[in-house]
Amino acid sequence: xxxxxxxxxxxxxxxxxxxxxxxxxxxxxxxxxxxxxxxxxxxxxxxxxxxxxxxxxxxxxxxxxxxxxxxxxxxxxxxxxxxxxxxxxxxxxxxxxxxxxxxxxxxxxxxxxxxxxxxxxxxxxxxxxxxxxxxxxxxxxxxxxxxxxxxxxxxxxxxxxxxxxxxxxxxxxxxxxxxxxxxxxxxxxxxxxxxxxxxxxxxxxxxxxxxxxxxxxxxxxxxxxxxxxxxxxxxxxxxxxxxxxxxxxxxxxxxxxxxxxxxxxxxxxxxxxxxxxxxxxxxxxxxxxxxxxxxxxxxxxxxxxxxxxxxxxxxxxxxxxxxx
Numbered sequence: 001x002x003x004x005x006x007x008x009x010x011x012x013x014x015x016x017x018x019x020x021x022x023x024x025x026x027x028x029x030x031x032x033x034x035x036x037x038x039x040x041x042x043x044x045x046x047x048x049x050x051x052x053x054x055x056x057x058x059x060x061x062x063x064x065x066x067x068x069x070x071x072x073x074x075x076x077x078x079x080x081x082x083x084x085x086x087x088x089x090x091x092x093x094x095x096x097x098x099x100x101x102x103x104x105x106x107x108x109x110x111x112x113x114x115x116x117x118x119x120x121x122x123x124x125x126x127x128x129x130x131x132x133x134x135x136x137x138x139x140x141x142x143x144x145x146x147x148x149x150x151x152x153x154x155x156x157x158x159x160x161x162x163x164x165x166x167x168x169x170x171x172x173x174x175x176x177x178x179x180x181x182x183x184x185x186x187x188x189x190x191x192x193x194x195x196x197x198x199x200x201x202x203x204x205x206x207x208x209x210x211x212x213x214x215x216x217x218x219x220x221x222x223x224x225x226x227x228x229x230x231x232x233x234x235x236x237x238x239x240x241x242x243x244x245x246x247x248x249x250x251x252x253x254x255x256x257x258x259x260x261x262x263x264x265x266x267x268x269x270x271x272x273x274x275x276x277x278x279x280x281x282x283x284x285x286x287x288x289x290x291x292x293x294x295x296x297x298x299x300x301x302x303x304x305x306x307x308x309x310x311x312x313x314x315x316x317x318x319x320x321x322x323x324x
Contacts, residue, residue, distance in 0.1 A: 010056055010222045012049050018218035020208040021047045023195035033195045036207035045195045052207045056219065059190045059204035060226045063166065066188075067093075067230030070238070071165035073190075074157070075224070076178050077216065078102060082170040085217040087156065093228035096164065097156040098178070107181040110163050117158050120150040166190060168223050171210040172197040192219050 015021065023029070023037065023045035038048035063073055075097040077086035083099040090097035098106070106113050123143060126132050132143055167182045168190040169175045182189050183201050191202040194210040209215040 015049045018214045019212045020215045022209045029195045047207045064226040064230040067227045070234045074164035074167045077170035081213045082216040089224040093224045096160040102178045123147040
């Protein structure tokens with residue numbers, strides 16, 4: 001999905017006012033940067049800002065699409081002209097940064113670096129909970145020194161759970177180890193490249209002055225703004241996705257509960273029907289066992305105990321003759 005940028009593009013006037021066009025002295029140049037040089041003035045090369053503007057837009061588009069997919073852009077600038085702006089602008093867009101010193105293996109040996117990051121997080125938690133104050137003096141001092149060192153070197157990447165998807169670098173000469181590690185892992189590089197640097201291996205070259213604070217901040221802000229825009233849209237989409245998934249899960253749970261309730265009701269009704277049938281069968285069996293008397297017993301006359309016994313007719317006739 002292609003995400004369109006709504007923010008204003010960086011104009012030539014803004015680049016000019018930021019001093020992005022000033023290159024290095026002519027005796028300190030890299031011939032591979034020839035195609036980005038407009039002319040030479042006073043022993044200093046002047047960078048062609050029209051090319052800088054076009055290439056900056058391409059880098060912004062890449063950073064925008066990457067962040068809109070939830071990608072991580074690592075901001076790197078450890079020289080004094082760049083470090084303050086790198087920290088401020090990276091934090092403003094919620095991205096990790098390195099502003100003090102690049103630790104070798106930060107990318108290529110990220111598993112080991114992750115252990116140091118976990119140590120930093122543990123020490124910060126101990127400090128917040130007041131547990132460091134409970135340690136003996138020597139251990140407390142060692143823990144505080146370790147905490148300060150880790151914060152200085154890894155404080156900007158303590159929330160980075162995985163290697164970045166791209167890296168933005170100011171001054172390729174100063175950050176040569178970062179460039180080497182990123183190229184080794186094939187991580188795309190966005191670089192502010194001055195006239196004394198080698199642009200080979202940089203995926204998105206931004207020709208410009210990397211020695212002036214304002215120039216560094218101008219380019220860094222241009223990248224940070226689009227990253228903030230793209231990642232903000234990604235966050236909104238993620239919230240919507242989570243909401244939809246939660247609603248779908250709630251519906252599934254409700255449907256499962258309703259299905260279980262229907263099954264339980266059907267089971268109860270079936271059980272009641274079986275019990276009723278059993279009771280009817282038992283009643284029929286009892287009725288059959290205690291049914292009406294036999295016909296022979298029904299035809300026998302019943303005698304009244306209060307009535308006199310019957311005398312046979314022959315005996316009566318015989319008695320009358322004797323009396324005569």
